[in-house]
Amino acid sequence: MSTSSYGPQPVPKRTLEETLKDFDSVPLFMKSLPDEETDDPTIAALQALAHEGTPDEVAKNFKEQGNDYFKGKRYREALGFYTQGIDAKPPDLALQEALLCNRAACNLELKNNGSVLRDCSKALMLNPKSSKAFFRSALALVALERPDEALDCCDRCLAFDPENKSVQGLRSRAQQLKAELEKKERLRREKLEKAKQADMKLKIAFRERNLIAIPNKTGSQNPYEPHFDPEDPTDSTLIIPVFFLYPQHATSDVIPNFVEDTPFAAHLSNMFPPQAPPPTWDKKGEYVDGQLVIYAMTRRKRLLKVGKKMTLRDVCAAAKAKDGDPVDGLEVKDGCLTFAVLPKGDVEKKWVEEYKSTRDT
Template sequence: MASPEEDDVMDEFMDKFKAQKYEGAFKEDTWEEEFDKIPIFLKKAPTEIDPEKNPDLACLQSILFDADRSPEEQAKSYKDEGNDYFKEKNYKKAIISYTEGLNMKSTNLDLNAILYTNRAAAQFHLGNHCSALNDVIAARKLKANHLKAILRGALCHLEMKHFTEAITWCDEGLEIDPKEKSLLETRARADKLERAKQRDERKEKLKEKREQAERLAVIKAIKERKIKLFPKPSNVMNDDIAMSDSLNELSLDERGFENVPGGKVRLDDNGRLIWPVLFLYPEYGQTDFIAAFHEESRFIDHLIVMFGDELPPWDLERKYHASNLELYFEDEETRQIYQVDTESTLLHALQQSRYFVKAGTPAFILFAKQSSFCLNYLSHKKVHRAR
């Protein structure tokens, strides 16, 4: 039992304690924030730990990853740290933590399989599907029946559009657990996508086959009409292929007609050729493009439409009337000029002995009759009359 003197001393101490302010106390208005900064109560670990600024946290980290602890204990700590980063969606940091865990070389195969699978999940969320797949393959080498690794591998194959492989991985997982919902859903999705892929491939093959047949039919029609191409096909053994290459030597995109429909020679329902035709006006540096010029159509019929009541804005002298135009083509080999009657058909012009179709697009030059530009231009050329 305390003496009166001892009671007096205790009372004096308590009075002094009550009057003295505790310097480390939480502030009334910010106590929750200060409480969250205590290492053991942290909800989110800082990205970088500075021992000088966070000595308590640095001490706690050193305890967690003490070199004196077993590799398995350290690996598990890194796994837990990686899981925390993963929950925060800081996948890059999570990958680093899982990698450090694997570097501990723990003999616990199940733990290592989990580290590989978790790292694969982080890689997957970063879009690194190939790296994620490598990790789940490594996980399955350690634990073949690890369902999470199998599901993650199936998802990786799905993202990489390897639908057959995704189905195979799902089937392997369903052998372990036939009722695993995620595997069933992933397999159904992969199967649907694989069927769509096969259907698209069949359509593409049929389309290629149809286009090839159409190309061969066009080439046959060109041969029958004795129309010549430039450059001339040089490989007799593969004459059809060479002609096809010549027809497609230059795309219309290079001539500025990328939005023009029907920019390739084709056959109509009656087996007649329809050509894309280019008209050149050297006097003004202008061009006209007709996407579908029937081989039996006359030049004058198109010119009447092109130069009817409304003349082109570049014809400042108003001299480019349909009845006042002269039509020419240039021999691609000799560079000599040949005049074509505007009353003739396109086929008649293409069958001229010195006409060569270049890049699958017949081209013709137009001048206003007896214009000073026309006379000057032709004065430097050798002009022939097409038959």
């Protein structure tokens, strides 16, 4: 059964913002009057009243209304009244200055720092010794992290108003900001320089080890990267991410931190111990330590068979081109070396033949 719509209905709940908005259509409570002509006699009368009197009187009236709204923290409405006062073009320069500085105060609260600087600049053209204009300019400049300009504003103000406590405090704040930004910039440059030196050191290490970096043109997808062993006091041992590919199964494993002086056999014994269950993809149980062989592929497509006791550094040395031949070495693609791991015997033989056939064609 549907609810009856007869009888008194509950009044819909309204937000405070909706209620206040309704007042904007009531002439007595309007925050600002429309500029265009209107047929509403009450609004027309208020428009005439608001602009009645000399430009100075009109501007002063708008300034007072703006001050009331500013005290109530209604900064947008206050800004509108100050703007109407400025637009009245009062001949009184002090009144013009006050309206500009007050509008700047509103824009400070609204975080419109560019507008603050424009109004304060106009105020200073009217009165080069306007402490409020210098102070509010400096506040905006601090917010914009432009401490040198803020300090200049403070110093210019203190030159004729040396006892101004607000400006003195703001100057200290600007000085602190300058020190913080200089420290931040210094640390940024030191970090860049450190990264530059580390990159150069890594390039030299690659060259010494016959490693050829092949960056990813679309950006690195590798969360790991080559680096020096932090536990090596000589800072000379390289650690490189390594992929072990299993070609017959189109799958792979990654060793994110392969220390170059570690034998390959150490990793194979950990990954494929004889008594452990085989990986899910190894249905025949062929991948067992002692029954596997590793191959490295060089830049010039040479195949290097990795001996059981060989370390990564040993393989790098073996990848070096013979004297007189073009440069060769192991490719570090997207920060990672790649090796093929195969079961000894027919699988190995077939893969080697296919690789050489593809390479030769």
